[in-house]
Amino acid sequence: MTxxxxxxxxxxxxxxxxxxxxxxxxxxEWAANGIDGLDKARTTHPDVLVVDRMLPGxxxxxxxxxxxxxxxxxxxxxxxxLGAVDERVRGLRSGGDDxxxxxxxxxxxxxxxxxxxxxxTDSRETTLRVGPLELDLIERTARRDERDIELLPREFxxxxxxxxxxxxxxxxxxxxxxxxNYKFVPATTNLVDVHMGRLRHKIDGPxxxxxxxxxxxxxFILRAHQ
Amino acid sequence: xxxxxxxxxxxxxxxxxxxxxxxxxVVVLFGFIYLKIDSYLIARTDRMIGMQLDFIAALPNGRRxxxxxxxxxxxxxxxxxxxxxxxxxxxxxxxxxxxxEGFRTDGSVQPLRxxxxxxxxxxxxxxxxxxxxxxxxxxxxxxxxxDETHEISSVVGQALALGLLPAFCxxxxxxxxxxxxxxxxxxxxxxxxxxxxAGDLRERLPHSNTNEPFSRLAAIVNGMLDEMEAMINALAGxxxxxxxxxxxxxxxxxxxxxxxRTHANSLEQLQEVTDKAIGGIDQSLAIITALLRLTEIENSxxxxxxxxxxxxxxxxxxxxxxxxxxxxxxxxxxxxxDRKLQVWGDRDLLFEAIANxxxxxxxxxxxxxxxxxxxxxxxxxxxxxxxDTGPGISEHEREAVLRRFYxxxxxRNTAGVGLGLSLVAAIxxxxxxRLTIHPGPGGRIELVCPDKQDS
Numbered sequence: 254m255t256x257x258x259x260x261x262x263x264x265x266x267x268x269x270x271x272x273x274x275x276x277x278x279x280x281x282e283w284a285a286n287g288i289d290g291l292d293k294a295r296t297t298h299p300d301v302l303v304v305d306r307m308l309p310g311x312x313x314x315x316x317x318x319x320x321x322x323x324x325x326x327x328x329x330x331x332x333x334x335l336g337a338v339d340e341r342v343r344g345l346r347s348g349g350d351d352x353x354x355x356x357x358x359x360x361x362x363x364x365x366x367x368x369x370x371x372x373x374t375d376s377r378e379t380t381l382r383v384g385p386l387e388l389d390l391i392e393r394t395a396r397r398d399e400r401d402i403e404l405l406p407r408e409f410x411x412x413x414x415x416x417x418x419x420x421x422x423x424x425x426x427x428x429x430x431x432x433x434n435y436k437f438v439p440a441t442t443n444l445v446d447v448h449m450g451r452l453r454h455k456i457d458g459p460x461x462x463x464x465x466x467x468x469x470x471x472x473f474i475l476r477a478h479q
Numbered sequence: 480x481x482x483x484x485x486x487x488x489x490x491x492x493x494x495x496x497x498x499x500x501x502x503x504x505v506v507v508l509f510g511f512i513y514l515k516i517d518s519y520l521i522a523r524t525d526r527m528i529g530m531q532l533d534f535i536a537a538l539p540n541g542r543r544x545x546x547x548x549x550x551x552x553x554x555x556x557x558x559x560x561x562x563x564x565x566x567x568x569x570x571x572x573x574x575x576x577x578x579x580e581g582f583r584t585d586g587s588v589q590p591l592r593x594x595x596x597x598x599x600x601x602x603x604x605x606x607x608x609x610x611x612x613x614x615x616x617x618x619x620x621x622x623x624x625x626d627e628t629h630e631i632s633s634v635v636g637q638a639l640a641l642g643l644l645p646a647f648c649x650x651x652x653x654x655x656x657x658x659x660x661x662x663x664x665x666x667x668x669x670x671x672x673x674x675x676x677a678g679d680l681r682e683r684l685p686h687s688n689t690n691e692p693f694s695r696l697a698a699i700v701n702g703m704l705d706e707m708e709a710m711i712n713a714l715a716g717x718x719x720x721x722x723x724x725x726x727x728x729x730x731x732x733x734x735x736x737x738x739x740r741t742h743a744n745s746l747e748q749l750q751e752v753t754d755k756a757i758g759g760i761d762q763s764l765a766i767i768t769a770l771l772r773l774t775e776i777e778n779s780x781x782x783x784x785x786x787x788x789x790x791x792x793x794x795x796x797x798x799x800x801x802x803x804x805x806x807x808x809x810x811x812x813x814x815x816x817d818r819k820l821q822v823w824g825d826r827d828l829l830f831e832a833i834a835n836x837x838x839x840x841x842x843x844x845x846x847x848x849x850x851x852x853x854x855x856x857x858x859x860x861x862x863x864x865x866x867d868t869g870p871g872i873s874e875h876e877r878e879a880v881l882r883r884f885y886x887x888x889x890x891r892n893t894a895g896v897g898l899g900l901s902l903v904a905a906i907x908x909x910x911x912x913r914l915t916i917h918p919g920p921g922g923r924i925e926l927v928c929p930d931k932q933d934s
Contacts, residue, residue, distance in 0.1 A: 356764060407799050433800060436827045438768060440838045440899050447803045470754065 255370060257281045258299035260290030260316065261332065262308055266355075270303070273359045279366075287311025291319055299327060301366050306333040306342065314341055317350070328369035330362065346430075360471040364422045371421060383419040384477025386456065386464060388412060397456060407432075408452050415465070415475040424472035449473055490661050494654020502647050509639050513632050520631075524607045524623045525588040532586070532609050532621045535561075540615065544572040558624040560593050560606055566616030570596075575620055584610040584618050593622055664693065680708045721770065725763050732759030769902070776828070776905040784825045790861060790928075791816045793826070794852050797834050801841060809846035812837075815853045820861045823931040824910045832906040835899045836865045836924055843922065844869035863926040871922045 257279045261267040267283050274281045282297055284290035287308040294302060294316070302320075304313040317329050331352040333342050345352050351365050381388040385398045393409060395402040404412065411432050415423060425445040429435040433444075453465040462478035535546050547561045551574055562575030570577065576594040583589060591608035608622030667685055674682045683704060686697035732755070739752025798814045805812035822829070833852075840850045848868035855862040907914045907926065917923035 354768075405799075434830075437772060437831050438765065440835060441801075441804060441842070442765075444800065444804065447807055448800075451803050470757070 254278065254280045255301070256297065256299040257301050257303060257366065258284065258290065258294055258297065259303045260284045260287065260294075260308065260313065261303070261305045262286060263305070270359065270362065274363070274366075277363065287313065287316045291316050294320055294325070294327070295323070301369055302327055302329040303362070303366070304329055304331050306331055330365050330369065332357070332362075358471070360422070361424050361426060364424045364427060364472065367421050368418065368423075368427065371418070381413065381416040383416050383475060384464065386416065386477075388416055397458070397461070400458065402455050404452075404455065407448070408455070411448065411452055412456070415473070419475045419477065422468055422472050422474050427472070490658030491654045494650060494657065498647050498650035498654070501650065502643055505643050505646075506639065509635050513635050516631050520627060521607065521625060524625055525609075528607060528609050528621045528623050529586075529588065531561075532611055532619060535621070536611055536613055536619055540617075543617075543619070547572045558626070560595075560608065560620075560622035560624070562618075562620040564618045564620075566618075568618075571617065573620070575622065578610075578618060578620065582608075582610055582620070584612045584620075586611045591622055593624075668697070675704070680704070680711060721766070724766055728759040728762040728766075732756040732763075735759065773902055773905055776902065776909060779909065784827070785823055786826070787821045788824050788826045788829055790820050790822055790829070790863060791818065791854055793830050793833055794854055794863065796830065797837050798852060800834065801837050805841050805850060808841060808844075810841055810844050811849045812841070813849065813851045815851060818854060818856060820854055820856060822861050822910075822928040824912075824928075828906045828909070832903045832926065833863060833865075835903050836863075836926070839899050840865050840867040840869065840922060840924075843867070857927070859930050861928045861930070863928070865922075865924050865926075867922040869922050871918065871920055872916050872924075 255278075257274055259267060259270055259274075259281060261270070261283070262285050264285070267285070271281050271283055282293055282299065284293050287310045290304065290308070291311065293299075302317075304316055306313040308316070313331055317331070320327065329345070329350040331342060331345055331350065332355055333352055334355050342352050349369075351369060353362060353365060379390050381390065387396045388409075389395075390413070395404050395409070395412060411428070414428070414432050426438075428445050428449075429439070449465065449467075456465055457463050464475055464478055466474045466476060468474060531550065535543055535550070538546055543563060547563055551559055551561055553559075560573070560575050562573035562578065563571040564578050565571055568578050574596045576596050576598075579591060582591065586609060588607055588609045591606055592603050593606045593608070594603050604624050604626060606622040606624045608620055610618055610620040612618050664685070671682050671684055683701045684697040686694040686701065688694070735752055735755045739749060739756075743749040743752055794814055794816050798812060802812055837850065837852065844850055844867040850865070850867045853862075853864040853866070855864060903926075904914060910928070912929070913927040915925040915927055917925070
């Protein structure tokens with residue numbers, strides 16, 4: 254069972270997260286301040302940490318720094334208030350950790366946790382395979398069974414990202430950040446959907462079982478059918 | 480208390496100090512003049528009595544007595560003294576009663592307490608006198624009263640009293656008046672400022688149209704107050720807009736939830752209601768996010784993330800992202816990028832700005848229209864131009880569209896947060912670029928990036 258340690262001082266938010274995560278089968282531990290959180294992180298060895306940026310006693314980032322100093326590499330999702338996203342927080346994304354701005358949907362948090370727990374397929378591979386789908390990273394070609402698929406560069410990048418994380422829920426925000434390199438929320442809210450619609454049209458031909466699934470209100474999953 | 484406060488005021492203190500220094504200076508000056516005149520008169524007297532002594536001494540023995548009485552006879556003011564004594568000290572001629580003891584007869588001028596013949600001793604004037612022993616043993620003494628110097632000193636003293644005292648009083652009065660006047664103005668400014676602090680933003684400081692420093696200062700402060708009043712009013716307007724734009728989706732969410740609570744009979748119906756409500760709340764959150772983003776950009780003074788940015792690549796990327804969206808709406812999105820142009824800036828922010836411009840253009844262009852992106856080179860600037868065949872932005876709306884939350888009346892029902900162009904404006908301002916909005920027909924917005932000044 255996956256162990257999650259939540260360090261969050263707001264009781265209400267913590268309660269919601271704890272309820273949602275335990276329902277999904279996570280084993281979740283909660284600490285209300287940075288010092289307790291650091292103690293629990295050292296003693297219970299969680300698989301992933303969810304840490305609020307602003308904490309009484311000890312700042313969220315200070316907790317992470319203290320853990321890293323002890324050579325603890327547990328992946329972290331930092332929860333940050335909108336106005337408090339600075340360079341240090343942004344830096345987390347490149348360091349294998351992640352951040353999420355409040356307010357967020359719990360689905361979004363779970364998707365991020367899953368993404369951190371399941372490291373993407375080895376990047377040294379030159380051919381990615383998910384079910385009948387095959388992506389050649391050197392030739393830049395895509396194939397479903399025997400059918401060749403013509404992809405635009407952006408579509409290729411999107412498909413590659415999804416194939417490396419097949420079976421995982423990918424939220425719109427994650428796709429915007431990782432595939433389109435967006436650092437902001439676009440004014441046109443269905444931007445991702447339009448692009449995904451086109452890709453799906455090419456991947457899931459008529460009569461073929463669906464591989465790209467739309468998860469209502471949250472995002473998309475690429476699944477090997479059956 | 481106000482009447483007496485002027486004594487403590489700076490102006491009055493300065494005026495008093497200046498008056499005091501002036502008085503001391505005048506007294507010293509007058510004293511100096513007095514001393515100068517005094518010594519001049521004494522020197523002149525000494526010279527004169529010396530000359531008379533020489534003159535009478537040179538006469539033959541028998542004529543001296545006559546000469547002395549002549550000399551004394553011409554003196555109507557009674558300031559001349561003379562005496563001729565034989566070798567035993569007995570007076571032969573003149574009006575000096577006797578040869579005083581210790582009087583030197585070597586021809587040097589010395590002060591002498593003179594006793595006039597036929598007058599009782601006491602109150603004798605102090606005169607300048609010179610004496611010489613002549614051949615034959617007689618002693619001749621010539622003297623002159625120098626009382627005039629005392630007269631002069633009294634005249635000088637009177638002049639001083641008549642001139643200095645009024646001048647001193649006058650400067651004190653002037654100082655008091657000036658400080659009272661300054662005090663009254665400060666008090667008036669004080670009261671008006673207090674009213675401004677209390678919230679009356681239309682209040683202004685008093686000033687006349689003169690070049691006087693106080694008036695100029697008041698005019699400057701008034702200019703600042705004008706600016707602040709405009710800004711505060713604008714902010715209050717924004718506050719209203721925010722409240723209104725937030726209330727709309729929240730009201731909708733509330734109504735949905737209320738209805739759902741009463742009428743929903745199944746889990747599916749309840750979920751549908753919740754989804755709708757979440758949608759409304761998400762829209763409110765989107766507004767807050769956009770606002771915070773706007774503040775973040777407006778407040779960021781750092782250009783740490785700045786570097787050389789390839790504008791042609793950004794334009795291509797934006798096209799790439801928006802192409803499918805335009806196509807879905809039946810709009811032709813075209814790009815005319817035949818040059819590689821770089822500007823100095825933040826790549827992500829510039830991407831955001833251009834994406835917002837294109838997003839807007841697509842949103843407001845009807846189906847079958849055309850949106851085009853151009854990258855041009857001006858004389859000393861690089862220009863990104865976004866044109867569309869939509870309604871365009873009319874002259875009187877040009878200022879307003881850059882304001883937060885402004886949405887043209889024609890497009891009130893188009894989805895969107897209404898902060899897009901404000902965001903673009905904030906990013907453009909941060910970079911020191913310019914946004915030019917051309918009048919219709921059709922929309923045409925230019926992002927003008929002046930070349931970086933290498934110093």
